[in-house]
Amino acid sequence: MKNMMKIILVLSFLWSFPAYAIDVMEVVKNANHVSYYKGSDGRAKVNMSIFDDQGRERSREFVILRKDDEQMDDAVQKFFVYFNKPADVKKMVFMVVKNMDRDDDRWLYLPALDLVKRIAASDERTSFVGSNFYYEDVSGRGIEEDTHELVEENDTYYIVKSTPKNKAAVEFSTYKNWIHKATFLPIKTEYYDDQGQKIRSYTALKVEVISGHPTVTSSSMEDHKTGGKTVMSYSDVKYDIGLPDDIFTERYLRKAPREYLR
């Protein structure tokens, strides 16, 4: 909460727009854009700390490269995730091509087993490498998958309630997003089950402005049922670095593009 207040404070100084009536889809689209589509490409070093309910910590460290498709805004994009830690899975790569019209394509490269695996996209709501973030949280949930409703608006936030169109595909019944008015960054997301119990929550812990883009550089995901929590911290965040397209091909899984990963 304290963190959140700090973030709001920073954001309020930088952007102060008068409040005006807005269509809920507009809010959702903007939020989707600022969360996943800043610049034409980007890279960040991510440190992930996974805590279980006993407070035991495990960590992951990876570099994430992203490139958007130039044809259409906020549509197809590619991710390349290269693992540095734990040391015993170093060089492991996870690659995603996010599609609009069909399921995403996902690959996993396991160097010690010398295996390139395509991972079935049947369920994206499974754990991302043992953390409390899901695959879908990392690559973004398609805005067309839910119906959205603006349930509340105050000086700082649009509070959007989203209900999945295909209820059977997900573990939650609805979720609420606290979208910061000035930046459209989702600052808090809460997922609820059928009984209206909060089962999972995302919180942006730190926001920095990088190359003109307000960027969440630290965030957490808590699972209220298992008592687990994962904190992701971003460093060396860069935008518009001119990543070539061919990096995001199977060939580069085995031979990672060194110059972009340093």
Place this chain on the structure above:
Amino acid sequence: MIHISQTAVNRPRVFLWLSGLLSLVMITLVVLPSVWPASFALLNPLKIDTDPENMLSIDEPVRMFHNQQKKEFSLYDMVVVGVVNETDSQGVFNAQSLKNIYDLTEFAKNIQWQDKEGKTQGVISVDLMAPSTVDNIEPGGMGVVKFEWLMKAPPLNDAEALTIRNKAQNLPLLNGTIVSEDGKAMALYIPITAKNVSYNVVEKLKGKIAELKGNDQYHITGLPVAQDTFGVEMFIQMAISAPMAMILIFLLMWYFFKKASLVMSPMIVAMVSVISTMGLLVITGNTVHIMSSMIPIFIMPIAVLDAIHILSDFYDRYPLYKDRKKTIQHVMKELSAPMLYTTLTTAVGFGSLALTPIPPVQTFGLFVSIGVILAWIFTITLIPAYIMVMPEEKFADFGLMHDDGDGNGTPLARLLNKTGRLTFSYAKLIVFGVFVLAIIAWAGMNRIVINDNPVKWFAPDHEIRIADRALNERFAGTYMAYLMLEGASISTDMDQFSTALKDHMKFSPLVPLHEMASVVDEVQSKSSDRNQLIDLLIARMEQRMETVSDESWDEWDSALTWVGDYLSKDETFKNPDVLNYMGKLQDYLQSTELVGKSNSLSDVVKTVHRELFMGDKAAYRIPESRGAVAETLITYQNSHRPQDLWHFVTPDYRKTNMWLQLKSGDNRDMSALVKKVDEFFNNNPAPEGISHQWFGLTYINVIWQDKMVSGMAEAFIGSFIIVLIMMVFLFRSLWWGILAMIPLTFTIGMIYGIIGLIGKDYDMPVAVLSSLSLGLAVDYTIHFLARSREIRKQHSNWEKTSYAVFGEPARAIARNVIVVGVGFMPLLAAPLVPYKTVGVFISAILVLAGVATLTILPALIRLFERFLFKENSTRT
């Protein structure tokens, strides 16, 4: 002692009022805090404890270890729900049954409530194992691995239901656990926050099951359910058996003494004794455990024991005096010494249980002991007092009609007379018979099997027993045991560590390490442990790498990986050799036939590895390198339930937990398994200095049983010696003391011989019996010998003495045997096996002790008459 009885005779009403007041105070002190706990916080309310784990004290190392491991591996006690369908050819794998299972699972997930302290209790939904809550791992076509819920939604038709079965059977972690071995039944494993919520959870599940359609049968079991249900039934039994015992004892005494108003007095003694003892138990803050719940049923017959001696004597003497005061004075004079001694020996017998290392047994022994002494005090005061307040005219037609006090009127009296004559004529034959029986008993005792199983505390037709059989026939087992393996501890010597690290770095083929070796000393000075040292070293390398060229980057990167990986050799359970060793151990466990199934980290790695290689059966193995193991493990963590991994291994990979499903919860089988595993470790030295340690409820049961058996043996030997000393002291003679121990030794030997011969397990109630029978069986002997010696003074030889002894004294003993022996019979009506066992054996012990007293003693006295009475006569 006679003094206090005299006082009671003189001021009877004071004593009766006082005892009534005492009972009232006791009841009030228990009821107030139990009904209004908030208003009477200083008093101890009635606390029920049904947890067999409490057979071990809370700081018992095995128990502390058990709880610590449960916490570390996030394990909970489980309710197991088995679903069986005997009408459908596919068993439960049809659309309707799976729909029911799906609905039941959804329902179970939401069984939670807030307890009084605001803590959430009920089902731990995230760890629930059911087809809709576990993942199926499978290759999803060419080069694709997928995780999906095994049963995301109920199947639309029976063919889909079969697909679900086939998927589950393909996964070693689910086959035999969730899906039965024959592929027809299913089991749900419902973890709960604490054992004592299981009754609540089960009641809710039963409510839901009643709403489900179809002809599925649901069986609910699991140790926590058995234990919690036991607690509930314990009260039913207390409420039924105790009053029934009262009524029976009353009726028998009425039959013997003909006067209902008079035989009310022992009933009052019994009631006041029970109320005072149980009151004391509760107000001193002790819990009512399975053991202490038996206290009333023990005190009641013992409490009437002395009263029967008094009434019996009174009944036989009254016609001589025709004056209740004179009669009672005569009776008390005659009986005071034997009653004191019988009370003390009984108290010692039970009191010896306080020396056992099992807290509930200690409490039981101590409080029965207190109860026995209280009963004695009430007997010697209230019975005379009661007789005194009864109008004299009520006794007009009272008592045995006889001329010399040795009437032959009743069948009992005739039988006893005859017995007396036989013991005189056939003394040698009797002693010979005792020898033969003793040999048989010895053979039987050698066949005793020490074994217990809390589920078997229920009668065979109890629903828990039925569920237990139904599930263990079909699944790998509902009894859980856990085997923890741990790598050898790591040295904390930092100098040694950094010296080794520097050496490794200097001689590494990776050139950047040579440079970095020089900063090891510096980072060591800033770090308190090896993890911190490595972290600092990595930070320094990353700093340095910002300035290296792209050409040398790869080498630096490899050097960085080398450092990062340096500590991973501490991760014992990522080592392929270790995982293969575990696999070998599991194969061995299976071969012992004591284990239904074992689940471990090794199975997880093998399964994921197989699925990574297209489900190829040949790929069901541990990969060769540590890195490859790490990759299968991280792949596994991409599922819906990554936290499942931490049930098998700690996140630092230093400790692992094998989950063993056993089909039998018999301590005998668990003990055998422990022995077998020790053998395996001896014959197959484990890599990396791995040590093993058991935990889990099934194992805990073995530990307290061992403690019980050895504790009971010590308590028995201890009390045997004390009673012997008391006997020597009472009779002022070593030989008379030894003689007094013979009937009880014979009785106990016979009882345990019979237990061995009929194949009855030596379990918790049987173990308790040894000390009890010692305390009770000696009573008859004391009465018999004390009275014999008294009567002998008036007669010239044993033949004449024997005739008198088999009059009133023998009748008192016989009446006692019948009343008390039958008094324990209502325990047979109890739905719980331990109570039945106690009922049968206590009755058997009393009858046998009575018979032994009335046959062996006179036969021995006859044979050693000169020797025994010579000593006596020289002293007097």
